[in-house]
Amino acid sequence: MSRLFALFVALLLTATTATAQQQYRLRPGDVLRIDILEDSSLNRQEFILPDGRINVPLAGSILAGGRTVSQVQANITTALAPNFAAPPTVFVSVVGLGGSGEAFEQANLINVYVAGEAASPGKRQIEAGTTLLQFLGEVGGFSRFAAIKRLQLRRPSPQGGEQIFIINYRDIERGAPIKSNIVMKDGDTLVVPQRRLFE
Known part of the structure; x- marks a missing residue:
């Protein structure tokens, strides 16, 4: 029973x-x-x-x-x-479930996001001072639909709008130097676009 x-x-x-x-x-x-x-x-x-x-x-x-x-x-x-x-x-x-937007209790962590054709999109908590290249290492790879030659790092601007940095991950894989290894900031979103038909 x-x-x-x-x-x-x-x-x-x-x-x-x-x-x-x-x-x-x-x-x-x-x-x-x-x-x-x-x-x-x-x-x-x-x-x-x-x-x-x-x-x-x-x-x-x-x-x-x-x-x-x-x-x-x-x-x-x-x-x-x-x-x-x-x-x-x-x-x-x-x-x-997404957070309600409160600041993290740990002062050394920031909120960043991954969207689109990443292996595991979503919200991430990373240490302040993490560089873009280090963060790309944490993304966990990309789907087979990913356009990795035109990744976008979108950063909200305090004045409104946003800054957009275009990253060619294929060049990074081939050993090309990064012009400016950007340090990730709270609120950054890495967008992995979908590959076009003949891309």
Whole structure:
């Protein structure tokens, strides 16, 4: 009887967690897991950018911020449908929640972000003073869709707007010197764009 009760409790907890995920309104900084049953090469984790959008290969830019998981799942399915003989089976789940923006208690850590075609996009806590080259070593690699010749480091400007640094990672791999090994700052976002068709 106790095994049956334990099984019932486990099923109830699973159902409650699934319901909570379906009702949750996504926010910038959250990390989504996207799985496409018909093409596992498209499976990935996507970081929701500050503008509330995610980038999905073959589907493009999808609005996620302020929406539920099921709404995002439906949008991705619709956007991918022209690339498949029948609408694909898409599963979306929340695997990481973005912070609420409070400063870290540890003064020596800063918030930086990785978005796009990185192996593991999302929010990172790194030590103050970490250089761009060191941070590239922490990114964990890139997806096969990554345009590594035109990585972007986007830095918010105190006056509004942002500075954009273009980095050719292919040149770095070949041993080319970096003109200026930039030190990462709080709020920096490394954007890994999607490769163009013949790039």
